[in-house]
Amino acid sequence: MTTDGGTLVSARPATGRIGRTRRRPILLAGFGLIGLAVLVAFGVAMGSVAIAPLDTLAIVCHRLFGIDLGRSWSAASETIVWDLRVPRVLMSMVVGTALAVAGATFQGLLRNPLADPYVLGTASGAALGAAIAVLLPVRFVILGFGLLQGLAFVGALASIYAVYRLSRIGGLSPLTSLLLTGYAVGSLLAAGLAMAMYLSGTALRQIFSYLLGGFDTASWPQLAATLPLVAIGCVLILLRARSLNGLLLGEEAAVHLGIDVPRERAILLALASLVTAAAVAVSGLIGFVGLVVPHVVRLIVGPSARLVLPLSALGGALLLAFADVIARSAGEIPVGIVTALIGAPFFIVLLRRARTGYEL
């Protein structure tokens, strides 16, 4: 939007800048991919148990390509590298992608810069589901998923469905209604969560650690179930980047562009919620990634959803994988603390340096 306007108004002095802006996304993507590779290497090589880098490499090569590098290692090392570290690093990236794409979608959809994946009550719903699962005296694990992950997923989707349905009644504009209903339902669920926590006794710690988020439980089966959901959801959202751009202009403008506003809004809402639910079910409530990554991307490449969505996906993966490496090296502190701790100052610096005219 801003970019297009710029070309029309002041073509000449802007060409250089536009040219740079055009190339920027590709450069960014390139750096991002390199960054991801570095983070994978770091994440797999690092841990509380020291394993020789060459052993780590040999284990990964052996498991991934069946290549034998002529080294021997203990079964414990192999388990640590292949069953603990690799799925964890990959899971942090998948969740980071999910949160950032969902955040970008919600911000565009609600036309609100403070929106994030949790804005419509998803967080409270998932947390309440998790808390109930903790308090129920039932334990089972299927494909790396226990009751906690299951109920968190269901809670997230159920809460957003309730918000969506409730917001359609009454005479408020759809966006205002959605946001306010989201707030109301979120508060109600939060009250339920507070009650569950108050009654949880020794289980409180488990609920609390879910609220802070983390990747302790990451495993291959979990990854195998989460990755397709997130990948498909993100791709489908990406395919609707045009609708998202239209909606960003406002309802009227979107209609003029031939967009079926209520339908597109519902579909995008459903997709973003699905992606969010898949992420929070496995990772707990990790804040900040979904709020800030899309803004950072927009500050750099402008507001077009075609660029913002894929680059947010990359940025989310980078930020969360980085945060998890930091969290692990700092002695397994909850990753949600780290994302805010490293993300917020970075974001403030970026905002201060931002040129005027930044809008969603």
Next chain:
Amino acid sequence: MFPSLRPPRSAPLLRLSSLALALLIALAACTGAAATPSTLAPASSSASPSLASTAVPSATLAPTPTTASAFPTTVTDDEGTAVSIPAEPHTIVSLTPATTETLFALGVGEQIKGKGEDVFLYPPQAGTVPDVATFNSVDVEKIVALAPDVVFAGGNFFTPPDAITKLRSLGLPVVVLYAPSVDAVYKDIGLIGQVAGRPAEATAMVERIRSEFANVKAAVAALPKPRVFYELDATGAIYGPADKSFLAEMIELAGAVPITTGSAQKYDISVERLIAQDPEVILMADAPFGVTAAQVAARPGWKVMTAVKNDDIRPIDDQTVTRPGPRLFLGLELLARTIHPEAAIPSATPIPPVP
């Protein structure tokens, strides 16, 4: 460009987080260093009058000395999970202080290669065992690297259930222990003995604790039973023993009537309820954290309580009281002596050193 609505999300969650933190800190007294005195006992423990009848299969209680022939064995842990132990364990990871202490007392302390953090470090030799878990988290990587033959974990959320699931999914045998009652402590010691290949020693240990408990019981039998409030923490809300908790049972056994929170799920007690229950003795388990009798007496509303009027506010070191291990009888004796300072409570002979 966008409506001037401020999205709402952070407010309720932030408030929740601070609530959670407050509760966590307050609960640390009950869940932390000591194994957890809380929630309802499984029905089985109250129904089991003795160790021999239910806890340990009779084979391991045979009078023969311990031999390796007890393995392979399958035990049912306190969460009802059947755990197979193929051979006598040489490498043990113990994630609760009480289990660490029990294993040392059973003579297999050398086999413990990783332990859960313990602020008291008892016995002192436990200090040389590296920590593989803190109060907050379990380092799964470190445990896997030790390749243990068995892992003892704490139930009722002492060890995060996620960590237990994870360890089991990696093929490690995990025995989850949680003793909500004194009988369950006996059962757990038997279970630990069976898994560690020391069933005879475990039986002897249980007999020892039983006889010391019987001595205390006899000593307090004829004494009046004062109403006792055992204060775990009162920096925010007032925390004390929940109904039917391990701690409440210990206070009863020490010859007193415990003042409880009024629910098995609640850990805090209102001042009103406390005043209505009118404690005759207040035990300050928070004394090691600097709480004094003068502070307790000065709290608003507390001066009407009999314990405050008579100045029966006494400090107690709750390490042995709340830790369900081999020194439990010392805890009971300490409790009885603190509640009945004028009575003659028999002193136990010191625990023989670890062979």
